[in-house]
Amino acid sequence: MARVVVNVALKPEILDPQGRAVQGALSRLGLSGVIDVRQGKQFIIEIDGELEGDRADLLEKLAGELLSNPVIEDFTLTVEN
Amino acid sequence: MARVVVNVALKPEILDPQGRAVQGALSRLGLSGVIDVRQGKQFIIEIDGELEGDRADLLEKLAGELLSNPVIEDFTLTVEN
Known part of the structure; x- marks a missing residue:
């Protein structure tokens, strides 16, 4: 059995409001x-x-077309056979 | 600078409808x-x-309380100092 991990992240130049909100929360909570x-x-x-x-x-x-949106996201794919 | 990666996943016993939808789509698209x-x-x-x-x-x-919901999710935290 193969286990495949696909990580999808917004491209660096795309604003990430969720990440920004988490950043603010971490700081407010003392980090x-x-x-x-x-x-x-x-x-x-x-x-x-x-x-x-x-x-x-x-x-x-499919990782580049279904799991991620190539216009705004990058993906990495790791296979553990 | 430290880079911390926190992966959050639903606990194995929790149903994952998004994952199930992706599974169906991958199969329909020929995988x-x-x-x-x-x-x-x-x-x-x-x-x-x-x-x-x-x-x-x-x-x-905070990874266990803010970034994840301990009732339904597990997390792993990796630090690259």
Whole structure:
């Protein structure tokens, strides 16, 4: 069984109001020195068998089109076979 | 500067309708053998200086109370100093 972790984050140049709100809350609750907070999504996908070849290519494609919005988001994909 | 990654995921016993929807979509779009998908949140926090002592303890506490809902979610916290 393969375990695939896809992390999706807003591109650095895109404003992240949720992250900004969390940054403000952390500071108000007493955590000093918070420079930046970005909030993203994480998908943990369990796949039957090994992930390789066409199936790996398709998942990479879908991570960029279904799981993330390529206009405003970047993704990283890690496979643990 | 320290970089802290907090991953928040629904506890395994909590139903994840977003993950289930993604699982259905991946299958419909041709990816075979998808056993399970769970969707979580990821916070990337940049902190001034090293994160240690009281500040590390406070961030650990806030990750469990502000960034995640301890009733339905688990979190992992990774510090890269």
